[in-house]
Amino acid sequence: MDLLDPLLDPLRSGIDRRALLEVVLLGSICGALGFWVVVERLAYASESLSHGLLPGLVLAALAGAPLLLGAAAGVAVAAAAIAVAARDPRIGPEAATGVVVTGLVGLGALLALSPDSPQRLEELLFGDPLGVSDSDLIAAAVLAGAGGLTLFALHRPLSATAFDAGGAGALGVRPGLVRLALLGLVAAAVAVAVQGLGALLSLALLVAPALAVRRHAPSAGRALVAGAVVGALAGAAGIYLSHHAGTAAGASVAAALCAAAALGAMPWRRPASARSASA
Amino acid sequence: MSAPRVEVDDLAVGYGGAPALTGVSFTAAAGESVCVLGPNGGGKTTLFRALLGELRPLTGTLSVAARPAYLAQTERTRLDFPVNALDVALMGALAGGPWWRPPSRAAREAAEGALERVGLAGRAGVAFGELSGGERRRALLARALVQDSPVLLLDEPLAGVDPASADLLDSVFRSLRDEGRTLLVSTHDVASAARFDAALCLNGRQVAFGAPAEALTRATLEATYGHELIVLRESGAERMITIQHHHEH
Numbered sequence: 001m002d003l004l005d006p007l008l009d010p011l012r013s014g015i016d017r018r019a020l021l022e023v024v025l026l027g028s029i030c031g032a033l034g035f036w037v038v039v040e041r042l043a044y045a046s047e048s049l050s051h052g053l054l055p056g057l058v059l060a061a062l063a064g065a066p067l068l069l070g071a072a073a074g075v076a077v078a079a080a081a082i083a084v085a086a087r088d089p090r091i092g093p094e095a096a097t098g099v100v101v102t103g104l105v106g107l108g109a110l111l112a113l114s115p116d117s118p119q120r121l122e123e124l125l126f127g128d129p130l131g132v133s134d135s136d137l138i139a140a141a142v143l144a145g146a147g148g149l150t151l152f153a154l155h156r157p158l159s160a161t162a163f164d165a166g167g168a169g170a171l172g173v174r175p176g177l178v179r180l181a182l183l184g185l186v187a188a189a190v191a192v193a194v195q196g197l198g199a200l201l202s203l204a205l206l207v208a209p210a211l212a213v214r215r216h217a218p219s220a221g222r223a224l225v226a227g228a229v230v231g232a233l234a235g236a237a238g239i240y241l242s243h244h245a246g247t248a249a250g251a252s253v254a255a256a257l258c259a260a261a262a263l264g265a266m267p268w269r270r271p272a273s274a275r276s277a278s279a
Numbered sequence: 280m281s282a283p284r285v286e287v288d289d290l291a292v293g294y295g296g297a298p299a300l301t302g303v304s305f306t307a308a309a310g311e312s313v314c315v316l317g318p319n320g321g322g323k324t325t326l327f328r329a330l331l332g333e334l335r336p337l338t339g340t341l342s343v344a345a346r347p348a349y350l351a352q353t354e355r356t357r358l359d360f361p362v363n364a365l366d367v368a369l370m371g372a373l374a375g376g377p378w379w380r381p382p383s384r385a386a387r388e389a390a391e392g393a394l395e396r397v398g399l400a401g402r403a404g405v406a407f408g409e410l411s412g413g414e415r416r417r418a419l420l421a422r423a424l425v426q427d428s429p430v431l432l433l434d435e436p437l438a439g440v441d442p443a444s445a446d447l448l449d450s451v452f453r454s455l456r457d458e459g460r461t462l463l464v465s466t467h468d469v470a471s472a473a474r475f476d477a478a479l480c481l482n483g484r485q486v487a488f489g490a491p492a493e494a495l496t497r498a499t500l501e502a503t504y505g506h507e508l509i510v511l512r513e514s515g516a517e518r519m520i521t522i523q524h525h526h527e528h
Contacts, residue, residue: 170349
């Protein structure tokens with residue numbers, strides 16, 4: 001029994017139980033979704049959305065409105081601002097995104113650091129899994145359920161589009177619509193994930209598990225399942241680390257996720273010649 | 280003769296700006312194969328994109344009996360995407376069945392059958408990126424076969440393919456025509472055109488359409504290919520070949 005104490009300890013505390021549930025829900029759906037984020041090269045776009053929504057979060061915190069509402073509005077404003085700025089061909093999408101996101105993060109910090117605002121900037125930037133509310137947990141559960149169903153339903157069109165967009169078009173798939181649906185799902189995931197990990201760290205949930213499993217999964221379906229498992233396990237590992245080492249919970253979760261990505265990226269496999277010789 | 284599967288009348292299409300292809304009029308019936316000849320930039324792929332519904336006619340009309348199956352000329356497939364040959368063939372079932380459900384058992388059987396038909400039965404589980412160039416083309420043809428369309432558009436299907444794969448692909452095309460399907464095949468290979476029921480010569484406009492023996496005169500081919508045409512004389516007989524420029528576009 002003593003041996004299991006380090007594992008059971010956090011479960012005896014209500015706060016840590018909720019934090020574990022939050023990161024397992026977020027880690028599983030974002031870990032699966034992350035496969036498509038990486039394949040469709042949306043990591044920079046996702047990072048931009050998660051950072052650019054900061055003013056929305058701050059305004060919601062100032063107004064006492066639900067943070068999810070602020071995050072959703074912030075994502076919409078950030079996406080629209082990036083789209084407008086990127087239309088200028090002299091700027092180009094990367095520079096436009098960089099400037100808009102920096103401007104939005106600056107605006108968010110400005111709002112949050114004004115004298116009469118509540119001292120929550122740190123929480124909004126780095127997340128506070130230990131402070132998740134009931135509504136945060138419900139949002140994460142809805143995202144995990146609805147997002148999982150969407151990924152299941154869109155799996156074949158997403159695969160056909162990612163593999164060969166032109167050929168998918170000839171099969172009657174609408175690649176533009178499929179990618180738009182994916183972007184919508186990413187935006188929703190970002191808006192919910194910032195409740196747990198904050199504007200700066202939530203990208204780790206979306207990208208790290210996918211990078212951890214990418215080189216090891218033989219099919220898209222398995223990569224999604226493996227990403228979900230890695231996301232949930234690494235997220236939980238972060239909460240345990242935080243509990244036992246007394247480190248900040250959000251940062252510990254992000255560190256555990258990135259450690260998983262680094263482990264997965266290592267050259268684990270034996271050389272091809274050794275594989276075929278033993279096969 | 281039954282109603283044409285593909286009917287094009289005075290078609291002009293383009294990409295905004297001047298039309299890339301004008302004055303195209305031809306028909307193709309069930310069980311007919313049409314060879315589409317022309318230089319690079321002559322409008323072969325543009326015609327296929329119009330038949331696929333990706334380009335709207337600027338003038339004229341076109342009608343195709345069903346959504347055509349398409350084998351693209353340039354490979355734009357992602358070789359790093361984790362799919363095997365069977366997965367690729369199964370994608371063809373997206374054209375017919377509900378896209379939100381996993382493929383049916385019938386679709387799976389069709390995909391296995393298509394792989395067998397293109398000689399990849401033993402390679403079903405191999406990652407697409409690890410197949411040879413010719414095998415990849417055959418896997419993409421299997422995807423088109425699973426689509427089970429009465430009309431197939433094959434854009435330079437034999438270009439850059441190893442001889443063994445080319446022979447196999449050619450025999451599949453013949454059997455598809457024998458099944459009563461309509462095939463439009465673009466090619467640079469003037470000599471192979473004689474094996475088709477009809478030849479369509481394009482060079483920004485329609486130069487000729489008709490039975491190969493009548494349509495492919497030296498004058499027609501010169502108007503089609505211009506400087507890309509080389510005439511060889513071997514013991515009195517003329518043989519015409521074209522210079523091929525491989526390009527990505």
